[in-house]
Amino acid sequence: MAELLFTPALIPWPRCVICSGRAVSGKGLAGRYGAPVTGSTEVDTRASGCPPRASWLYGYGWGMAKRPNRTREIAAELRASILAGDYPPGVPLPSRAELTERFHVSPMTARNAVEILRAEGLVELKRGSGVYARAQRPMLRSARNRLSRAERAAGRGAFTTDAHTGGWTPRCEVTVRTEPATDTLADQLDIDPGEELLVRDRTMSAGFEVVQLATSYLPSALATPEMHEEDSGPGGIYARLEEAGHELDRFEETVRIGQADVEEAETFGVAAGTAVFRLTRRAFTTERVVEVNNITMLGDRFTLAYDLPAQ
Known part of the structure; x- marks a missing residue:
């Protein structure tokens, strides 16, 4: 019988979209020896030091080349626009659907990008209305x-x-x-x-x-x-x-x-x-x-x- 080898480098682990730290455990993970899981999910972040509602994405470790992080790229572009005054305080950001279409990403990726900005205090969520730029002058x-x-x-x-x-x-x-x-x-x-x-x-x-x-x-x-x-x-x-x-x-x-x-x-x-x-x-x-x-x-x-x- 052929021996089945386990290669840790091929098993993806969730990473925080805010700090890039690895989660200890999460929903949707394959078994320890299961097939690699792709996509994104949310996990318990209590051990990470990041906000409990921070979102996590799967990424590969053990020295393998990282895939471009679209979540961070989108957050960086929106952040630059807010700081440049393109979205003054009280002005709504594009909706999740608009971000999904504009950046050609999944709704979850668009959501995670906005969550980064919320964690940084750049935007606020108004229930039933949308996401708005926040005033930055203390x-x-x-x-x-x-x-x-x-x-x-x-x-x-x-x-x-x-x-x-x-x-x-x-x-x-x-x-x-x-x-x-x-x-x-x-x-x-x-x-x-x-x-x-x-x-x-x-x-x-x-x-x-x-x-x-x-x-x-x-x-x-x-x-x-x-x-x-x-x-x-x-x-x-x-x-x-x-x-x-x-x-x-x-x-x-x-x-x-x-x-x-x-x-x-x-x-x-x-x-x-x-x-x-x-x-x-x-x-x-x-x-x-x-x-x-x-x-x-x-x-x-x-x-x-x-x-x-x-x-």
């Missing part, structure tokens, strides 16, 4: 005055102060609810676990682009009737707290870099794994913590500016 978030009493007196909250300074239009969707304090929130607010909290969830947009998510937690005992409304009034909840006699003394913020999870990515219209700022702010009176605010911001849309005294 918004300034200055710590100097955005939380000041003067801004509250002018009827602006922190986010609207950023918009006023930057000259863009703020939009905010708010949902309000109550829930018991978790152990973590109780520790942050210095209250007992289970104490009722007023929770304000906000989805914040610059124009029609979602750029920030924020959730505020306040002890319900401190909440005024206006705080239970979607629109808490001029100056926001900090103005309402001070009107109720809780004069704010200072704010404490901690910032770290994270990655957008699947739900956040869908809200932002970016690829899962996109870099975000995760900021936690606590508001203090001279006597206690009155609010914890967990904020998630798109990393490429904000510049965080701090003006700190030298003494």
